[in-house]
Amino acid sequence: MTDSNSFTLLDQRIQRYIWAEGWTELRDAQELAIPLIVEAKRDVIVAAATAAGKTEAVFLPALTHLLGSKAIDGLIVYISPLKALINDQFGRLDRLCKDLEIPVWPWHGDIAANVKAKFLKRPTGVLLITPESMEAFLCNRGTSVGAIFAGTQYFVVDELHAFIGSERGKQLQSLLHRVEKVIARTVPRIGLSATLGDMQLAADFLRPTKGAEVAVVESYAAAGELRILVKGYEELAVERQPEPNDSEEDKGPEEIAPAQIAAHLFKLLRGSNNLVFPNSRREVERYTHILNEMCAKAQVPNEFWPHHGNLSNELRCETEAALKQHEHPATAICTNTLELGIDIGAVKSVAQIGPPPSVASLRQRLGRSGRRKGEPAILRGYCIESAITSKLELAVHLRLETVQMVAMISLLLEHWIEPPMAAGIHLSTLIQQILSFISQNGGTTASQLFALFVTPDAPFSGLAPDDFKDLLRNLGQKDLLTQDSSDLLLHGQLGERLVNHYSFYAAFASDEEFRIVASGKPLGSLPVSQMMHVGQHILFGGRTWLVEEVNSDEKTIYVVRTKGGVPPTFSGGAGRVHTRVRQRMRELMATTSDVKFVDETAQRFLRESRAAYARLSLDKTLTLDQGSQVFLFTWLGDAANEVISCLLARQGMTAWIAGPGLEVMKKGNTSEDIESVLYDASIEEPPSLLELLSGAQNLERAKWDWALPQNLLQKTYGSLNLNIEEAFNWLRSTFPDGATRPRPSVKTD
Incomplete structure (x- = not known):
């Protein structure tokens, strides 16, 4: 020293x-x-x-x-x-x-x-x-x-x-x-x-x-050794005999790849402390169950413990304690609850099943391994791809699970991570802070609130004075606020009740999933991270469903089985994907360079992806006809793709985010019609958020969004989820000045 x-x-x-x-x-x-x-x-x-x-x-x-x-x-x-x-x-x-x-x-x-x-x-x-x-x-x-x-x-x-x-x-x-x-x-x-x-x-x-x-x-201190291997597994979709009490989710074909992955984890991880990250609570339970059964069958002590937000604090603490003690090895099968810096002792390796929610998340997870001096950090990735058939299912032919994971790891190795949507105005949190400040002071005035929260050096400085007035007015209509004869703002009856509940202090809502209901029968639940449209297809329980209604208040999506057509090409992942990731995916498909950290099966998946990319001429293809749907390739992130889906919806088209682009229901429209709409949008000024989100469902995501007037709900949603500038930059580069306007198709009765 x-x-x-x-x-x-x-x-x-x-x-x-x-x-x-x-x-x-x-x-x-x-x-x-x-x-x-x-x-x-x-x-x-x-x-x-x-x-x-x-x-x-x-x-x-x-x-x-x-x-x-x-x-x-x-x-x-x-x-x-x-x-x-x-x-x-x-x-x-x-x-x-x-x-x-x-x-x-x-x-x-x-x-x-x-x-x-x-x-x-x-x-x-x-x-x-x-x-x-x-x-x-x-x-x-x-x-x-x-x-x-x-x-x-x-x-x-x-x-x-x-x-x-x-x-x-x-x-x-x-x-x-x-x-x-x-x-x-x-x-x-x-x-x-x-x-x-x-x-x-x-x-x-x-x-x-x-x-x-x-x-x-x-700190640029030299990092330790990093070992990475991505393994591929092909799902052959073996049919299973349905049980009498099966839910709709369980009636699909039997999946064999998860059991194969679990067997590999069982063989490699026993005897040491590790973290395994599937992409949902449901998958945590699935893999924990399979691994526990393997321990019982082998007549060895259980070493695999679950950890996710829906478990009780007691059960989560049991898993953390198992990882911390040194007498017996333990592996946690977990969600992002173990991403942050909780002291769980030394972890030998991290396993990621399917692409992670983000590169930032992957970096945080990998940081849990290799913390002992002289020990490498170890990342094992597992990708499951369905067997290729004669049917053109783009996600299958392009091997998107594997390509996305490889893209994310390559960006991680370049020390890139996603920038957060830092410009969000978070008006849900402003509502909470207004109610909290009234509790702190026993009442306040509108001018005091504006000076504290909305002036240039304040946390919500981007809010216009008229919008602030609209917000306070709406809070009064919702009975969250009331005003006495001296213009003092106080809690309304509903506001008083909510503020006095222990759950008030959290600014975020508990994770909620939308129930999926068909003919009055619940099918299960599904996390929804983007706007849903009536007429959209979703993939659930191995089957395709048509969205008939979206009830945001009840957190329910009403569906019916589709007749004909194809299921949505991409069913969505665990997080919102950034444009840089999608562009890296395209680069990987367009090149022939070897990827050194993948096994033989994953290497085959990459070759098949590149072959499909070349066969479909995706280096220059904008739209691809898929029968009842048209796929629009943008290679943009979800925040820009969602803007484009709104532009199409304004012209009566039903479109939704699907991996590196959007799927658009034909309903009498052709690829030329879709391109024509996009061409018109490219030469116009971007619409206002009010126009862009007109008719959009399930915009309420944050805890207090229900108390926002519609125009402010749209503004806060847009600031957090949409990248209008990036979407219009893509439109203008795709349809540059002087480009020939796509010719609309001729419709006949």
């Missing part, structure tokens, strides 16, 4: 702790961050790989500042997206802080009331808290907020990437803004993350309107 300038900046008691821990040097991120943080004079982002020492990079200098500060009641507020992370950090910080005589206070729903009471009596030290608990602070202790946070020296935001572009992120910005207004000073903000792509975007999120002043620490 003798040649470390940063080490000398730390308090001597912290230096002694470092020596006692046997550290021989500070890590790269720590050397860079300590000088920036120790004086508590600026906002800082620390971006470094998982297990690169980010927590210590922040807390060693922050605690040094606290020890040397003249403020008797100095406070560090650490904000985490997960209770489990708070518990982990408490374990890491408590031993260090005990020697420093600095108290550490975990604060969430499972913490005893007497512990919280001790903190409130003297709010000093380190407070570990979630945004939801901070919301409860402001709602329920309005008169005490100034005293509680008076000594705050830092706000530390862990897993910063998990907040950017989300309802919780806008809630977090609002809470920090509100606290700073109460204590009448700016508090340095420190953001931590292992998964940030655009640092300027992250800085703008951490300190809105002043992102250019945020210091950024990026």
